[in-house]
Amino acid sequence: MLEEILRYLSSPSNREKVLDLLGEHVVLAVVPLLLGLAVAVPLGWAAQRVRWLRAPVLGSASVLYTVPALALFVLMPSVLGTRILDGANVVVALALYTVALLVRPVVDALDAVPGHVVAAATAMGYRPARRFVAVELPMAVPVLAAGVRVASVSNISLVSVGAFIGLGGLGQLFTEGFQVRYLAPIVLGIVATLLLALVMDLLLVGLRWVSTPGLRAGAQA
């Protein structure tokens, strides 16, 4: 199999194509992750603070996650008014899944911030908004980071479904190989997707390590 893959990659046009698809895959997976995180944090914050918001927000997040990805990709144009092959369809659909995946960890993480810490911050004169950014959010990072890692893996795996409409990053290698009954591009696509997920995961672990010096010191003590 390795020989077959090397043979496939010996063509410069194939090499160029695989690199393009890898780049497309990264964009289609990472942009929604960032967008989803940017929406999930305030949404989770609101759901945690406002009691009556909690059930509907968490409930609709669970239901959203049961809609097949392909359906969401192809139905986006009727919601967004985008063109049928627009990458924005995949980006927005995956951002929605990311929000659905992250809202609960955000709520859980904020729930887990000890009351005495919040009380201490309040006593030191932090207003709610500043307290959230400076105290509660950093303390929520470990739980949140676990959620982001799950969402990252999920996005990277789901992007390939876009290949049904010619927009699947490395997933395009699956449909390409399938129609000419050639395993090399398919296996290459699977391996590249796994590696991409692994690299992203290591980056996220690194980012988490860099971004939580206080908790790290606490953990070592």
Next chain:
Amino acid sequence: MIVNEVLAWFGDPAHWRGPGGVPMRVAEHLYYTVVTVLVAVVIAVPLGLAVGHTGRGGVVLVGLTNAMRALPTLGLLTFLFLLLGSADVATVVALVVLAVPPVLAGSYAGVQSVQREIVDAARGMGMTSTQCLWQVELPAALPLLLGGLRSAVLQVVATTAVAAYLGLGGLGRLLLDGLRSLDYPQMVAAALLTAALAVLLDLLLAGMARLVVPTGVRLSAASAGGAGRPRGGGP
């Protein structure tokens, strides 16, 4: 309006009859889901319990589950079909790969979550290691295990749609044929049916969990902050 068209789609008796009708498609979808999840349970639960019980191989197990989660279902499906020539086998195997990680993680975490003191007490009362696993650790692990199972079911129901790429039935047939003819009402109907099926199965499993989880475990799980909640499902 799309809403009216979707309602009209559901109202058309032709969509409810025969081999391509909604009841048949739902039945096919359920069939793949049930077979897949059963196979996944048979593989993952013993493995998760064993690793959790003995405490050996935990790191390998976690690494393996994470790698499995990253495997793209469409890639596995096309690979297995070209290799084996059977759409049914390719579909079930690809979906089992999807369902194993949450069940495995759930059963492993479930046994892990049992407090050391409880196990020690059971052993102190004269239980053998096996008795302890069956009578103490497994019941106590049930909330997390069932959480993993629910998560697996949600993912499989949402992903079974991909089987239609290999010419198989299920609700994905409605979705993919709708895409090929750009029939938006049919695509919306297929998405709604899939989501409804997933929610229904989830409620069913939640009800089952109430019945099988011993009251004592449920109470202690609830006081520990709802550890039995399923993690995110997945399309």
Next chain:
Amino acid sequence: MKRIVALVAAILMAAVVTACGSSDPLGGGGEQGGPVVVGSADFAESELLMEIYAAALRQAGVQVQTRPRLGTREITNRALADGSITVMPEYSGNLLQSFDPDATVTAPDAVYAALQQALPDGLEVLEQSQAEDSDVLVVTQQTSQSLGLTSMDQLGPVCGQLTLGAAGEWPGRWQDKIAEVYGCSFREIKTTDAGGPVTLEALRSGQVQVVNLFTTSPDIAANGWVELADPRNMYPAQRILPLVRSGTLSPAGVNALNQVSAKLTTEELTELNRRILEERAVPADLAKQFVG
């Protein structure tokens, strides 16, 4: 620490830039004066033709992007209409049917003339090639012998025992027509794919007895299968030609595609298909050789 963050940012930026530079997944392109985007349907020959058109256009100095395997004609027609793609390799008969479902002409030149009438504003076809790739019903040698089947004319009486394997759009296009023309209604029509591995496997394993393939498919000869003749021309002529969005190609671009059509033959196309399937030839490389 700052260096790590900077590195991460740099990697992400680089990925964004590479991705947008080539296939531009977030843009689409193809507005007036923008780059030319050649699309393809989701089967191997269409992708090969896409590569051939792209190679010819590049040789003529046109800036080209490609969007392979977009799906069915319903999807590619929509993509042409909204400008996501600007050129599509097409098949004259089926293209005509998609714009005029009631068309009855079947001869190549009549189809071409009707097509030019039927196309909506903003779309045009360039010159048609001699190369033809028509739909064809195919059975195994064994089925052919045991039922005495060599032509669709003989289908009528046995049709009710046979299951057909074809792509999801087949029933909508042909189910009524084949009943009308040949008095054939299959026992069942199973959805497979457009002449791809699912269709081939279905015929091989006996799940279906008849499949809809394409005349340039090397799989028919390779498996010793039998093509059913179509004496009443139910399937119209399917000459290969470029469908383009008006005003998006320069005269040099139009000329380049017309030259491809002048050169392309059924034999050559069948041979290129065979090389892709059997020798693992790379479509883009074959295309470069073809345009020379």
